[in-house]
Amino acid sequence: MGAEGHADGTVGKALDVLDMVASHGRPVRFSDLLAEADYPKATLYRLLQTLTHQGMLTLDPDTGTYALGVRLVRLAHAAWSQSSLAPIARPYLDELARETGETIHLAQMDLGQVLYVDKRNAAKPVEMFAQAGKVGPAYCTGVGKAMLAYLPPEALEAALARQSFHRFTPHTLASREALLTELQAIRQRGHAWDREEHEAGIICCAVPILSRQGRVMGALSVTSTTARTTLEDLGAQAPMIRDIAAKIAAEAESWRFPEQV
Amino acid sequence: MGAEGHADGTVGKALDVLDMVASHGRPVRFSDLLAEADYPKATLYRLLQTLTHQGMLTLDPDTGTYALGVRLVRLAHAAWSQSSLAPIARPYLDELARETGETIHLAQMDLGQVLYVDKRNAAKPVEMFAQAGKVGPAYCTGVGKAMLAYLPPEALEAALARQSFHRFTPHTLASREALLTELQAIRQRGHAWDREEHEAGIICCAVPILSRQGRVMGALSVTSTTARTTLEDLGAQAPMIRDIAAKIAAEAESWRFPEQV
DNA sequence: CGTTTGGTTTCACTATTTGAAACTTAGTCT
Protein backbone atom coordinates (compact mmCIF):
# COMPACT_ATOMS: atom_id res chain seq x y z
CA MET A 1 0.00 0.00 0.00
CA GLY A 2 1.03 3.57 -0.62
CA ALA A 3 1.08 6.60 1.60
CA GLU A 4 -2.65 6.58 2.18
CA GLY A 5 -4.22 3.18 1.94
CA HIS A 6 -7.47 3.94 0.19
CA ALA A 7 -6.75 4.26 -3.49
CA ASP A 8 -8.95 1.61 -4.95
CA GLY A 9 -8.58 1.15 -8.64
CA THR A 10 -7.55 3.56 -11.31
CA VAL A 11 -10.30 5.98 -10.43
CA GLY A 12 -9.01 6.26 -6.89
CA LYS A 13 -5.54 7.03 -8.10
CA ALA A 14 -6.78 9.61 -10.55
CA LEU A 15 -8.76 11.37 -7.83
CA ASP A 16 -5.75 11.18 -5.60
CA VAL A 17 -3.75 13.02 -8.24
CA LEU A 18 -6.53 15.57 -8.55
CA ASP A 19 -6.31 16.21 -4.84
CA MET A 20 -2.58 16.63 -5.12
CA VAL A 21 -2.93 19.28 -7.74
CA ALA A 22 -5.66 20.97 -5.73
CA SER A 23 -3.61 21.00 -2.57
CA HIS A 24 -0.87 23.08 -4.11
CA GLY A 25 -2.41 26.49 -4.32
CA ARG A 26 -0.91 27.09 -7.76
CA PRO A 27 -0.10 25.35 -11.03
CA VAL A 28 2.36 22.49 -10.54
CA ARG A 29 4.96 20.89 -12.71
CA PHE A 30 5.04 17.20 -13.50
CA SER A 31 8.21 16.67 -11.57
CA ASP A 32 6.81 18.31 -8.44
CA LEU A 33 3.96 15.88 -8.46
CA LEU A 34 6.28 13.01 -9.22
CA ALA A 35 8.36 13.88 -6.19
CA GLU A 36 5.49 13.70 -3.74
CA ALA A 37 3.39 10.99 -5.31
CA ASP A 38 4.64 7.49 -5.02
CA TYR A 39 3.39 6.47 -8.39
CA PRO A 40 5.93 5.50 -10.98
CA LYS A 41 6.72 8.11 -13.58
CA ALA A 42 4.81 6.53 -16.41
CA THR A 43 1.73 5.91 -14.30
CA LEU A 44 1.57 9.44 -13.02
CA TYR A 45 2.12 10.71 -16.49
CA ARG A 46 -0.79 8.77 -17.87
CA LEU A 47 -3.07 9.75 -15.03
CA LEU A 48 -2.31 13.41 -15.61
CA GLN A 49 -2.89 12.97 -19.29
CA THR A 50 -6.24 11.34 -18.75
CA LEU A 51 -7.37 13.99 -16.29
CA THR A 52 -6.27 16.73 -18.63
CA HIS A 53 -8.00 15.11 -21.55
CA GLN A 54 -11.12 14.94 -19.42
CA GLY A 55 -11.03 18.61 -18.60
CA MET A 56 -10.47 18.07 -14.90
CA LEU A 57 -7.00 19.54 -15.22
CA THR A 58 -5.51 22.09 -17.57
CA LEU A 59 -2.01 21.86 -18.87
CA ASP A 60 -0.55 25.27 -19.52
CA PRO A 61 1.53 24.62 -22.62
CA ASP A 62 3.81 27.59 -21.99
CA THR A 63 4.91 26.67 -18.52
CA GLY A 64 4.20 22.95 -18.57
CA THR A 65 2.18 23.23 -15.40
CA TYR A 66 -1.04 21.57 -14.40
CA ALA A 67 -3.92 23.35 -12.73
CA LEU A 68 -7.48 22.38 -11.88
CA GLY A 69 -9.68 22.49 -14.94
CA VAL A 70 -12.90 24.16 -15.80
CA ARG A 71 -14.89 20.99 -15.65
CA LEU A 72 -14.39 21.07 -11.93
CA VAL A 73 -15.70 24.61 -11.78
CA ARG A 74 -18.80 23.41 -13.55
CA LEU A 75 -19.18 20.57 -11.11
CA ALA A 76 -18.61 23.08 -8.35
CA HIS A 77 -21.75 24.90 -9.15
CA ALA A 78 -23.76 21.71 -9.18
CA ALA A 79 -22.17 20.48 -5.99
CA TRP A 80 -22.84 23.67 -4.17
CA SER A 81 -26.43 23.89 -5.21
CA GLN A 82 -27.44 20.31 -4.60
CA SER A 83 -25.24 18.30 -2.33
CA SER A 84 -24.62 20.74 0.41
CA LEU A 85 -27.08 22.31 2.75
CA ALA A 86 -25.81 25.71 1.72
CA PRO A 87 -28.52 26.84 -0.67
CA ILE A 88 -31.28 25.76 1.66
CA ALA A 89 -29.61 27.24 4.68
CA ARG A 90 -28.69 30.54 3.05
CA PRO A 91 -31.67 32.63 4.24
CA TYR A 92 -31.45 31.11 7.70
CA LEU A 93 -27.78 31.96 7.95
CA ASP A 94 -28.61 35.50 6.97
CA GLU A 95 -31.23 35.62 9.68
CA LEU A 96 -28.91 34.21 12.29
CA ALA A 97 -26.15 36.61 11.30
CA ARG A 98 -28.55 39.51 11.56
CA GLU A 99 -29.85 38.41 14.95
CA THR A 100 -26.49 37.70 16.55
CA GLY A 101 -24.14 40.01 14.70
CA GLU A 102 -21.52 37.29 15.03
CA THR A 103 -19.74 34.97 12.62
CA ILE A 104 -21.86 32.05 11.45
CA HIS A 105 -20.51 28.77 10.11
CA LEU A 106 -22.32 26.02 8.31
CA ALA A 107 -20.36 22.79 8.12
CA GLN A 108 -20.65 19.21 6.97
CA MET A 109 -18.65 16.11 7.80
CA ASP A 110 -16.03 14.98 5.32
CA LEU A 111 -14.31 11.73 6.19
CA GLY A 112 -13.64 12.68 9.78
CA GLN A 113 -12.92 16.27 8.95
CA VAL A 114 -15.09 19.31 9.00
CA LEU A 115 -15.94 21.01 5.73
CA TYR A 116 -17.15 24.57 5.99
CA VAL A 117 -19.76 24.96 3.31
CA ASP A 118 -20.96 28.46 4.05
CA LYS A 119 -20.16 31.35 6.28
CA ARG A 120 -21.35 34.78 7.36
CA ASN A 121 -18.93 37.29 8.71
CA ALA A 122 -19.49 39.13 11.93
CA ALA A 123 -20.57 42.74 11.82
CA LYS A 124 -17.07 43.45 13.08
CA PRO A 125 -15.09 40.79 11.26
CA VAL A 126 -12.30 38.86 12.94
CA GLU A 127 -9.51 36.99 11.25
CA MET A 128 -9.91 33.30 11.72
CA PHE A 129 -9.14 30.00 10.19
CA ALA A 130 -12.42 28.79 8.84
CA GLN A 131 -13.55 29.71 5.33
CA ALA A 132 -16.18 28.34 3.03
CA GLY A 133 -14.66 25.45 1.13
CA LYS A 134 -11.97 24.85 3.69
CA VAL A 135 -11.63 21.79 5.81
CA GLY A 136 -10.65 21.69 9.45
CA PRO A 137 -10.25 19.22 12.28
CA ALA A 138 -13.37 17.73 13.83
CA TYR A 139 -12.16 17.02 17.36
CA CYS A 140 -11.42 20.62 18.30
CA THR A 141 -14.03 22.73 16.58
CA GLY A 142 -17.57 23.43 17.69
CA VAL A 143 -19.22 22.19 14.53
CA GLY A 144 -16.96 19.15 14.46
CA LYS A 145 -17.80 18.07 17.97
CA ALA A 146 -21.49 18.77 17.47
CA MET A 147 -21.50 16.37 14.55
CA LEU A 148 -19.30 13.72 16.15
CA ALA A 149 -21.61 13.66 19.15
CA TYR A 150 -24.52 12.47 17.06
CA LEU A 151 -22.74 10.04 14.76
CA PRO A 152 -23.75 6.37 14.92
CA PRO A 153 -21.12 4.16 16.60
CA GLU A 154 -19.34 2.82 13.50
CA ALA A 155 -19.21 6.21 11.81
CA LEU A 156 -17.89 7.75 15.02
CA GLU A 157 -15.26 5.06 15.22
CA ALA A 158 -14.18 5.71 11.65
CA ALA A 159 -14.04 9.44 12.29
CA LEU A 160 -12.09 9.08 15.53
CA ALA A 161 -9.53 6.95 13.78
CA ARG A 162 -8.82 9.90 11.54
CA GLN A 163 -8.32 12.52 14.23
CA SER A 164 -4.79 13.69 14.80
CA PHE A 165 -5.41 15.04 18.30
CA HIS A 166 -2.83 17.71 17.74
CA ARG A 167 -2.83 20.20 20.63
CA PHE A 168 -3.50 23.58 19.00
CA THR A 169 -4.00 25.48 22.24
CA PRO A 170 -3.81 24.67 25.95
CA HIS A 171 -7.55 24.01 25.82
CA THR A 172 -7.51 21.47 23.01
CA LEU A 173 -9.01 18.12 23.95
CA ALA A 174 -6.02 16.18 22.76
CA SER A 175 -7.06 12.63 23.49
CA ARG A 176 -9.69 10.20 22.45
CA GLU A 177 -10.90 9.77 26.03
CA ALA A 178 -11.27 13.47 26.74
CA LEU A 179 -13.16 13.86 23.51
CA LEU A 180 -15.52 10.97 24.21
CA THR A 181 -16.41 12.44 27.59
CA GLU A 182 -17.05 15.78 25.94
CA LEU A 183 -19.27 14.18 23.30
CA GLN A 184 -21.36 12.65 26.06
CA ALA A 185 -21.77 16.08 27.62
CA ILE A 186 -22.73 17.56 24.26
CA ARG A 187 -25.47 14.99 23.79
CA GLN A 188 -26.91 15.89 27.16
CA ARG A 189 -26.60 19.61 26.67
CA GLY A 190 -27.80 19.55 23.07
CA HIS A 191 -25.05 21.82 21.81
CA ALA A 192 -21.26 21.94 21.67
CA TRP A 193 -18.85 24.57 22.89
CA ASP A 194 -15.54 25.50 21.45
CA ARG A 195 -13.60 26.89 24.39
CA GLU A 196 -10.61 28.19 22.49
CA GLU A 197 -9.73 24.65 21.51
CA HIS A 198 -8.58 25.37 17.99
CA GLU A 199 -7.57 29.01 18.05
CA ALA A 200 -6.78 31.10 21.08
CA GLY A 201 -9.40 33.71 21.77
CA ILE A 202 -12.01 32.09 19.51
CA ILE A 203 -15.06 30.55 21.13
CA CYS A 204 -18.24 29.20 19.67
CA CYS A 205 -21.52 27.50 20.27
CA ALA A 206 -22.53 24.85 17.76
CA VAL A 207 -25.53 22.59 17.21
CA PRO A 208 -25.93 19.62 14.91
CA ILE A 209 -28.39 19.61 12.03
CA LEU A 210 -30.19 16.28 12.27
CA SER A 211 -32.62 14.59 9.94
CA ARG A 212 -35.87 13.23 11.33
CA GLN A 213 -34.22 9.83 11.56
CA GLY A 214 -31.41 11.36 13.54
CA ARG A 215 -28.84 11.26 10.78
CA VAL A 216 -26.20 13.98 11.01
CA MET A 217 -26.58 16.30 8.05
CA GLY A 218 -24.32 19.10 9.22
CA ALA A 219 -23.79 21.63 11.96
CA LEU A 220 -24.34 25.29 12.55
CA SER A 221 -22.35 27.55 14.80
CA VAL A 222 -22.12 31.07 16.14
CA THR A 223 -18.55 32.12 16.72
CA SER A 224 -17.08 35.02 18.62
CA THR A 225 -14.02 36.03 20.57
CA THR A 226 -13.25 36.08 24.26
CA ALA A 227 -12.57 39.78 23.86
CA ARG A 228 -16.12 40.41 22.79
CA THR A 229 -18.29 37.96 24.65
CA THR A 230 -18.41 34.99 27.00
CA LEU A 231 -19.49 31.40 26.71
CA GLU A 232 -22.50 32.20 28.85
CA ASP A 233 -23.70 34.91 26.52
CA LEU A 234 -23.18 32.66 23.55
CA GLY A 235 -25.05 29.92 25.38
CA ALA A 236 -28.04 32.20 25.71
CA GLN A 237 -28.33 32.01 21.95
CA ALA A 238 -28.30 28.22 21.89
CA PRO A 239 -32.08 27.83 21.72
CA MET A 240 -32.28 30.13 18.74
CA ILE A 241 -29.44 28.37 16.98
CA ARG A 242 -31.04 25.03 17.61
CA ASP A 243 -34.33 26.33 16.36
CA ILE A 244 -32.78 27.48 13.12
CA ALA A 245 -30.91 24.20 12.73
CA ALA A 246 -34.25 22.43 13.04
CA LYS A 247 -35.77 24.62 10.35
CA ILE A 248 -32.89 23.92 8.03
CA ALA A 249 -33.19 20.21 8.69
CA ALA A 250 -36.89 20.25 7.99
CA GLU A 251 -36.52 22.11 4.76
CA ALA A 252 -33.58 20.01 3.64
CA GLU A 253 -35.63 16.91 4.11
CA SER A 254 -38.68 18.08 2.27
CA TRP A 255 -36.31 19.05 -0.53
CA ARG A 256 -35.01 15.54 -0.85
CA PHE A 257 -38.14 13.86 -2.12
CA PRO A 258 -39.95 16.04 -4.60
CA GLU A 259 -41.33 14.89 -7.97
CA GLN A 260 -42.34 11.60 -6.42
CA VAL A 261 -46.16 11.92 -6.66
CA MET B 1 -27.72 14.19 -26.10
CA GLY B 2 -26.41 10.88 -24.91
CA ALA B 3 -23.41 8.71 -25.54
CA GLU B 4 -20.54 11.14 -25.94
CA GLY B 5 -17.70 9.36 -27.55
CA HIS B 6 -14.84 10.48 -25.37
CA ALA B 7 -14.85 8.21 -22.36
CA ASP B 8 -11.29 7.04 -22.33
CA GLY B 9 -10.60 4.40 -19.76
CA THR B 10 -12.28 3.78 -16.46
CA VAL B 11 -11.52 7.24 -15.21
CA GLY B 12 -13.41 8.77 -18.10
CA LYS B 13 -16.42 6.62 -17.39
CA ALA B 14 -16.34 7.46 -13.71
CA LEU B 15 -16.22 11.17 -14.46
CA ASP B 16 -18.99 10.71 -16.94
CA VAL B 17 -21.11 9.22 -14.18
CA LEU B 18 -20.20 12.12 -11.92
CA ASP B 19 -21.48 14.51 -14.54
CA MET B 20 -24.66 12.54 -14.84
CA VAL B 21 -25.33 12.81 -11.16
CA ALA B 22 -24.47 16.49 -11.26
CA SER B 23 -26.76 17.20 -14.17
CA HIS B 24 -29.82 16.06 -12.30
CA GLY B 25 -30.58 18.88 -9.93
CA ARG B 26 -31.35 16.46 -7.13
CA PRO B 27 -30.34 13.11 -5.63
CA VAL B 28 -30.86 10.32 -8.12
CA ARG B 29 -31.67 6.68 -7.81
CA PHE B 30 -29.56 3.95 -9.29
CA SER B 31 -32.22 3.00 -11.76
CA ASP B 32 -32.59 6.56 -13.04
CA LEU B 33 -28.93 6.61 -13.87
CA LEU B 34 -29.10 3.15 -15.36
CA ALA B 35 -31.88 4.30 -17.66
CA GLU B 36 -29.91 7.15 -19.18
CA ALA B 37 -26.40 5.75 -19.08
CA ASP B 38 -25.57 3.10 -21.55
CA TYR B 39 -23.32 1.22 -19.22
CA PRO B 40 -24.40 -2.24 -18.18
CA LYS B 41 -25.96 -2.54 -14.78
CA ALA B 42 -22.97 -4.07 -13.04
CA THR B 43 -20.54 -1.59 -14.51
CA LEU B 44 -22.57 1.41 -13.50
CA TYR B 45 -23.03 -0.10 -10.09
CA ARG B 46 -19.32 -0.50 -9.55
CA LEU B 47 -18.57 2.98 -10.81
CA LEU B 48 -21.07 4.45 -8.40
CA GLN B 49 -19.63 2.38 -5.62
CA THR B 50 -16.12 3.54 -6.33
CA LEU B 51 -17.14 7.18 -6.53
CA THR B 52 -19.08 6.88 -3.32
CA HIS B 53 -16.24 5.17 -1.58
CA GLN B 54 -14.01 7.99 -2.76
CA GLY B 55 -16.27 10.63 -1.31
CA MET B 56 -17.13 12.15 -4.67
CA LEU B 57 -20.70 10.95 -4.26
CA THR B 58 -22.83 10.34 -1.22
CA LEU B 59 -25.31 7.51 -1.00
CA ASP B 60 -28.23 8.43 1.20
CA PRO B 61 -28.92 5.11 2.88
CA ASP B 62 -32.53 6.03 3.68
CA THR B 63 -33.62 6.85 0.19
CA GLY B 64 -31.00 4.97 -1.79
CA THR B 65 -30.15 8.05 -3.78
CA TYR B 66 -26.83 9.39 -4.91
CA ALA B 67 -25.78 13.01 -4.64
CA LEU B 68 -22.53 14.85 -5.15
CA GLY B 69 -20.20 14.32 -2.22
CA VAL B 70 -18.25 16.61 0.01
CA ARG B 71 -14.91 15.75 -1.52
CA LEU B 72 -16.20 17.17 -4.73
CA VAL B 73 -17.35 20.31 -2.94
CA ARG B 74 -13.86 20.69 -1.55
CA LEU B 75 -12.21 20.20 -4.93
CA ALA B 76 -14.74 22.47 -6.48
CA HIS B 77 -13.87 25.24 -4.12
CA ALA B 78 -10.21 24.84 -4.86
CA ALA B 79 -10.93 24.88 -8.57
CA TRP B 80 -12.98 28.01 -8.22
CA SER B 81 -10.38 29.87 -6.27
CA GLN B 82 -7.31 28.82 -8.18
CA SER B 83 -8.07 27.70 -11.69
CA SER B 84 -10.66 30.22 -12.62
CA LEU B 85 -10.27 33.90 -13.12
CA ALA B 86 -13.17 34.51 -10.80
CA PRO B 87 -11.38 35.41 -7.58
CA ILE B 88 -9.01 37.76 -9.36
CA ALA B 89 -11.71 39.33 -11.44
CA ARG B 90 -14.17 39.81 -8.62
CA PRO B 91 -13.38 43.41 -7.72
CA TYR B 92 -13.18 44.37 -11.37
CA LEU B 93 -16.57 42.84 -12.05
CA ASP B 94 -17.96 44.84 -9.18
CA GLU B 95 -16.47 47.96 -10.64
CA LEU B 96 -17.81 47.25 -14.10
CA ALA B 97 -21.24 46.46 -12.73
CA ARG B 98 -21.27 49.71 -10.82
CA GLU B 99 -20.13 51.73 -13.81
CA THR B 100 -22.52 50.25 -16.32
CA GLY B 101 -25.46 49.20 -14.19
CA GLU B 102 -25.84 46.26 -16.56
CA THR B 103 -25.41 42.51 -16.29
CA ILE B 104 -21.78 41.39 -16.34
CA HIS B 105 -20.57 37.94 -17.33
CA LEU B 106 -17.16 36.39 -16.86
CA ALA B 107 -16.66 33.24 -18.89
CA GLN B 108 -14.03 30.67 -19.76
CA MET B 109 -13.80 28.13 -22.55
CA ASP B 110 -14.66 24.56 -21.72
CA LEU B 111 -14.16 22.12 -24.57
CA GLY B 112 -15.85 24.26 -27.15
CA GLN B 113 -18.50 25.49 -24.81
CA VAL B 114 -18.71 28.61 -22.77
CA LEU B 115 -18.59 28.29 -19.01
CA TYR B 116 -19.88 31.23 -17.05
CA VAL B 117 -17.65 31.46 -14.01
CA ASP B 118 -19.02 34.61 -12.46
CA LYS B 119 -21.79 37.09 -12.94
CA ARG B 120 -23.18 40.37 -11.70
CA ASN B 121 -26.82 41.17 -12.08
CA ALA B 122 -28.04 44.39 -13.59
CA ALA B 123 -29.42 47.06 -11.33
CA LYS B 124 -32.76 46.12 -12.84
CA PRO B 125 -32.33 42.38 -13.29
CA VAL B 126 -33.60 40.58 -16.35
CA GLU B 127 -34.33 36.91 -16.64
CA MET B 128 -31.81 35.26 -18.90
CA PHE B 129 -30.13 32.00 -19.58
CA ALA B 130 -26.61 32.49 -18.30
CA GLN B 131 -25.76 31.73 -14.69
CA ALA B 132 -22.51 31.20 -12.86
CA GLY B 133 -21.57 27.56 -13.20
CA LYS B 134 -23.70 27.06 -16.28
CA VAL B 135 -22.41 26.26 -19.71
CA GLY B 136 -23.68 27.65 -22.98
CA PRO B 137 -22.93 27.55 -26.68
CA ALA B 138 -19.84 29.38 -27.93
CA TYR B 139 -20.91 30.23 -31.49
CA CYS B 140 -23.85 32.41 -30.55
CA THR B 141 -22.87 34.22 -27.39
CA GLY B 142 -20.76 37.32 -27.04
CA VAL B 143 -18.22 35.80 -24.72
CA GLY B 144 -18.07 32.66 -26.82
CA LYS B 145 -17.32 34.49 -30.03
CA ALA B 146 -14.82 36.79 -28.32
CA MET B 147 -12.85 33.73 -27.21
CA LEU B 148 -13.19 31.80 -30.46
CA ALA B 149 -11.85 34.80 -32.36
CA TYR B 150 -8.53 34.63 -30.56
CA LEU B 151 -8.04 30.87 -30.40
CA PRO B 152 -5.03 29.39 -32.22
CA PRO B 153 -5.96 27.48 -35.40
CA GLU B 154 -6.00 23.92 -34.03
CA ALA B 155 -7.90 24.89 -30.90
CA LEU B 156 -10.40 26.82 -33.02
CA GLU B 157 -10.82 23.81 -35.24
CA ALA B 158 -11.46 21.57 -32.26
CA ALA B 159 -13.95 24.04 -30.86
CA LEU B 160 -15.75 24.50 -34.17
CA ALA B 161 -16.13 20.77 -34.50
CA ARG B 162 -18.15 20.83 -31.30
CA GLN B 163 -20.58 23.57 -32.25
CA SER B 164 -24.11 22.50 -32.98
CA PHE B 165 -25.06 25.63 -34.97
CA HIS B 166 -28.58 25.39 -33.75
CA ARG B 167 -30.61 28.45 -34.79
CA PHE B 168 -31.91 29.93 -31.54
CA THR B 169 -33.21 33.15 -33.04
CA PRO B 170 -33.47 34.65 -36.52
CA HIS B 171 -30.15 36.37 -35.84
CA THR B 172 -28.17 33.28 -34.91
CA LEU B 173 -25.10 32.72 -37.08
CA ALA B 174 -25.99 29.16 -37.85
CA SER B 175 -23.14 28.11 -40.06
CA ARG B 176 -19.45 27.63 -39.85
CA GLU B 177 -18.83 30.10 -42.67
CA ALA B 178 -20.93 32.88 -41.21
CA LEU B 179 -19.19 32.40 -37.90
CA LEU B 180 -15.70 32.50 -39.42
CA THR B 181 -16.47 35.77 -41.18
CA GLU B 182 -17.76 37.18 -37.91
CA LEU B 183 -14.64 36.07 -36.03
CA GLN B 184 -12.55 37.93 -38.56
CA ALA B 185 -14.58 41.06 -37.91
CA ILE B 186 -14.22 40.59 -34.18
CA ARG B 187 -10.44 40.44 -34.45
CA GLN B 188 -10.45 43.70 -36.36
CA ARG B 189 -12.91 45.42 -34.08
CA GLY B 190 -11.38 44.06 -30.88
CA HIS B 191 -14.69 43.09 -29.36
CA ALA B 192 -17.63 40.85 -30.11
CA TRP B 193 -21.31 41.65 -30.33
CA ASP B 194 -24.21 39.47 -29.49
CA ARG B 195 -27.03 40.79 -31.66
CA GLU B 196 -29.85 38.73 -30.16
CA GLU B 197 -28.18 35.60 -31.44
CA HIS B 198 -28.91 33.40 -28.50
CA GLU B 199 -31.94 34.95 -26.88
CA ALA B 200 -34.37 37.39 -28.43
CA GLY B 201 -34.05 40.86 -26.97
CA ILE B 202 -30.70 40.15 -25.33
CA ILE B 203 -27.66 41.96 -26.69
CA CYS B 204 -24.13 42.20 -25.42
CA CYS B 205 -20.65 43.48 -25.99
CA ALA B 206 -17.82 41.10 -25.10
CA VAL B 207 -14.04 41.25 -25.09
CA PRO B 208 -11.52 38.44 -24.69
CA ILE B 209 -9.14 38.26 -21.75
CA LEU B 210 -5.75 37.50 -23.25
CA SER B 211 -2.43 36.63 -21.68
CA ARG B 212 0.68 38.52 -22.71
CA GLN B 213 1.48 35.68 -25.10
CA GLY B 214 -1.97 36.04 -26.58
CA ARG B 215 -3.44 32.92 -25.03
CA VAL B 216 -7.19 33.10 -24.42
CA MET B 217 -7.85 33.03 -20.70
CA GLY B 218 -11.50 34.02 -20.75
CA ALA B 219 -13.92 36.71 -21.77
CA LEU B 220 -15.86 39.50 -20.18
CA SER B 221 -19.17 40.93 -21.31
CA VAL B 222 -21.72 43.58 -20.59
CA THR B 223 -25.22 42.44 -21.40
CA SER B 224 -28.44 44.34 -21.78
CA THR B 225 -31.76 44.24 -23.60
CA THR B 226 -32.99 45.89 -26.76
CA ALA B 227 -35.73 47.42 -24.67
CA ARG B 228 -33.21 49.27 -22.58
CA THR B 229 -30.32 50.17 -24.83
CA THR B 230 -28.79 49.80 -28.27
CA LEU B 231 -25.68 48.20 -29.67
CA GLU B 232 -24.20 51.64 -30.22
CA ASP B 233 -24.60 52.60 -26.58
CA LEU B 234 -23.12 49.31 -25.50
CA GLY B 235 -20.28 49.83 -27.94
CA ALA B 236 -19.43 53.10 -26.26
CA GLN B 237 -18.45 51.05 -23.24
CA ALA B 238 -16.15 48.79 -25.21
CA PRO B 239 -12.96 50.69 -24.33
CA MET B 240 -13.74 50.49 -20.65
CA ILE B 241 -14.55 46.80 -20.84
CA ARG B 242 -11.37 46.15 -22.75
CA ASP B 243 -9.43 48.11 -20.20
CA ILE B 244 -10.80 46.05 -17.36
CA ALA B 245 -10.14 42.83 -19.24
CA ALA B 246 -6.53 43.92 -19.59
CA LYS B 247 -6.26 44.59 -15.88
CA ILE B 248 -7.67 41.18 -15.07
CA ALA B 249 -5.26 39.55 -17.51
CA ALA B 250 -2.30 41.36 -16.00
CA GLU B 251 -3.20 40.40 -12.48
CA ALA B 252 -3.99 36.82 -13.43
CA GLU B 253 -0.58 36.49 -14.98
CA SER B 254 1.37 37.89 -12.08
CA TRP B 255 -0.57 35.43 -9.98
CA ARG B 256 0.61 32.50 -12.01
CA PHE B 257 4.29 32.62 -11.36
CA PRO B 258 5.07 33.77 -7.87
CA GLU B 259 7.78 32.27 -5.68
CA GLN B 260 9.97 31.82 -8.73
CA VAL B 261 12.11 34.95 -8.35
C1' DC C 1 -48.49 -15.81 -1.91
C1' DG C 2 -46.60 -15.50 -6.79
C1' DT C 3 -44.78 -11.68 -9.32
C1' DT C 4 -42.56 -7.64 -10.40
C1' DT C 5 -39.20 -4.07 -9.60
C1' DG C 6 -34.86 -2.33 -7.92
C1' DG C 7 -30.52 -3.38 -6.25
C1' DT C 8 -26.30 -6.48 -5.36
C1' DT C 9 -23.13 -10.29 -6.33
C1' DT C 10 -20.75 -13.88 -9.19
C1' DC C 11 -17.37 -15.38 -12.39
C1' DA C 12 -15.12 -16.55 -16.64
C1' DC C 13 -13.35 -13.51 -20.18
C1' DT C 14 -10.76 -9.39 -21.78
C1' DA C 15 -9.14 -5.10 -22.13
C1' DT C 16 -6.80 -1.81 -19.54
C1' DT C 17 -3.31 -0.57 -16.63
C1' DT C 18 1.27 -1.18 -15.08
C1' DG C 19 6.20 0.30 -14.57
C1' DA C 20 11.14 -0.63 -15.68
C1' DA C 21 13.63 0.84 -19.03
C1' DA C 22 14.71 3.03 -23.29
C1' DC C 23 14.26 7.25 -25.65
C1' DT C 24 13.95 12.24 -26.76
C1' DT C 25 14.42 16.90 -26.08
C1' DA C 26 16.15 20.92 -24.05
C1' DG C 27 19.39 22.93 -21.01
C1' DT C 28 24.21 23.29 -18.77
C1' DC C 29 28.78 22.93 -18.09
C1' DT C 30 33.71 22.56 -19.58
Add this chain to the structure above:
DNA sequence: AGACTAAGTTTCAAATAGTGAAACCAAACG
Protein backbone atom coordinates in the same frame (compact mmCIF):
# COMPACT_ATOMS: atom_id res chain seq x y z
C1' DA D 1 31.32 22.19 -29.92
C1' DG D 2 30.70 18.00 -27.52
C1' DA D 3 29.46 15.59 -23.12
C1' DC D 4 26.63 15.59 -19.40
C1' DT D 5 22.07 16.22 -16.91
C1' DA D 6 17.38 16.96 -16.03
C1' DA D 7 12.55 16.73 -17.48
C1' DG D 8 9.22 14.79 -20.04
C1' DT D 9 7.42 11.06 -23.30
C1' DT D 10 7.00 6.48 -25.25
C1' DT D 11 7.39 1.25 -25.40
C1' DC D 12 5.96 -3.44 -24.40
C1' DA D 13 5.31 -7.87 -22.08
C1' DA D 14 3.26 -9.12 -17.70
C1' DA D 15 -0.15 -8.43 -14.32
C1' DT D 16 -4.11 -6.48 -12.88
C1' DA D 17 -8.35 -4.58 -12.86
C1' DG D 18 -12.66 -3.93 -15.34
C1' DT D 19 -16.49 -6.14 -17.88
C1' DG D 20 -21.24 -7.65 -18.29
C1' DA D 21 -24.58 -11.62 -18.86
C1' DA D 22 -26.82 -13.83 -15.75
C1' DA D 23 -28.01 -15.41 -11.26
C1' DC D 24 -29.46 -13.83 -6.93
C1' DC D 25 -31.78 -11.38 -3.14
C1' DA D 26 -35.15 -8.41 -0.92
C1' DA D 27 -38.73 -5.33 -0.78
C1' DA D 28 -42.96 -3.82 -2.61
C1' DC D 29 -47.03 -4.99 -5.22
C1' DG D 30 -51.46 -7.01 -6.56
